[in-house]
Amino acid sequence: MTYLKTYGPRADPVTGLTWGLMDLSLAVIVIVTGLVVVGVWMRRSRQPWPALASLPLGGSGGGTAWITIGVALTVLALAGALAWTVAVMAAVAAPATTALTIEVTGHQWWWEARYLGLTPDQTFSTANEIHIPVGRPVLLKLYGADVIHSFWIPALGGKTDTIPGRTNLTWLQADRPGVYRGQCTEYCGLQHAHMAAFVTADPPADFEAWRARQQQPAAPPPDTAAAGEPLVVAHCGACHTVRGTGAGGVVGPDLTHIAGRETLAAGTLPNTPNGLAGWIANPQALKPGARMPATDLSGPELGQVVAYLETLK
Ligand code: HEC
Ligand SMILES: [Cu+2]
CATH class of the missing domain: 2.60.40.420 (Cupredoxins -  blue copper proteins)
Known part of the structure; x- marks a missing residue:
């Protein structure tokens, strides 16, 4: 999960912009801090504090030129950032073709x-x-x-x-x-x-x-796992689809090729036989609040369900 290093034309322009704006912000911080420090230092060394307090305010000292320069540089930098941002937004708005x-x-x-x-x-x-x-x-x-x-x-x-x-x-x-x-x-x-x-x-x-x-429906299970299919249709079919069987629910994920996935329940646990059995026996223990209730399968039935699901590659 990184957004500072990216791998494609949808993300790369944004990453360039992110780094660019970050560098710009850092440059502003460094320059402004530097000027403040220099200003404080020069005033301090030249005059004692009471004299500073009685300095007259006015444009005659030539100091206002700094304000003009500062505003001009800020406007330039912000305008540049705006132009770059708009260009990046246009570049990532939509692909020319889609596969x-x-x-x-x-x-x-x-x-x-x-x-x-x-x-x-x-x-x-x-x-x-x-x-x-x-x-x-x-x-x-x-x-x-x-x-x-x-x-x-x-x-x-x-x-x-x-x-x-x-x-x-x-x-x-x-x-x-x-x-x-x-x-x-x-x-x-x-x-x-x-x-x-x-x-x-x-x-x-x-x-x-x-x-x-x-795209294929679930292949008919081998005899060793066949007992699990009617259990899945009966206990899970109202919420899950296994294409090619009577299970046609759309409340939860399509399980037609569940064995081909690496993880279960949106990255919550690895898709291993143990992970699968643990999840089906009690999803609420692993992901409290998940929209899947604990099922009332017996131990042997759970084993049959897992054996069947493991065939759904
Ligand atoms: C009331 C509806 C419901 C029932 C009944 C139900 N599930 Fe689920 N199931 C869900 C939902 C919703 C999710 C997604 C949970 C999540 O990730 O937050 C889910 C997730 C799963 C997952 C993970 C899928 C994936 O792609 O990560 C498996 C495996 C699973 N269920 C198997 C079963 C089995 C086997 C049964 C029957 C014994 C069953 N479920 C019964 C609703 C249900
Ligand atoms: Cu969220």
Whole structure:
């Protein structure tokens, strides 16, 4: 999570501006402090304090020229900063082309990412871990499901709020493969801090392979894990979708390819069999207030559910 080093044309101009304005501010502080110190020093050494107090105020000493110079320099510096800011805003306003459009919805407390395809069967939904092709501009349509959240992947671009009833647009481009961490940056309730987002920039061929896999419904489980599927449909299907099964809820993240994710519950815990079992048995212990209740599965049933979910690559 760094915004002082960035990796793409959506973020780089802003970083240059950030450093530039910071340097300018530092230069102002140094120059003004220096002048004040010099002024105090010269007056002190020349005259004792009572004489200073009785100095006449007036323009005849030639001191007003300094005010003119000071105002002129300030106006120049601020005008330069304004021009630079406007130029950067224009440069990052919108990409010339977009390779892909993703609808990102902020929920309490997770991110839904819906990839639009040319036909409905190419459209799919995933959560918290957003894959993009490296080196290509990606358009994000931002929605808010409940309260205002703010989507921020600092190394790739600035913040944009997700506001219920509004569609905000932003875009990202990563010039290097890698995983870029982000975070909700608009306080949105109890678990605001556990609302991370990850953007994974894949080489184009890897991205296409990932997307093709995500577009597929869940593969029928092997016999060893088959007992978990009806349990998931019965206990989880009202809130979660597993495409290709009877589970079709839209309250929580789409679980069709849950085993392909690195983390669970917006970066709250790693996606391991133990993490999964712990989460399903008692989400409230790991993320108090999360919109998922503890489930009333028996121990063996929990094992079957986890074994089934682990097959959903
Ligand atoms: C009342 C609705 C509801 C029910 C029932 C429910 N969940 Fe959830 N689930 C959620 C919500 C909401 C989240 C997102 C929580 C968060 O990250 O804050 C979630 C998150 C998850 C996640 C993490 C997904 C991710 O992408 O990080 C898993 C795995 C999961 N649920 C599995 C299950 C299983 C298995 C069941 C059934 C035994 C179940 N859930 C029942 C609402 C529900
Ligand atoms: Cu938040």
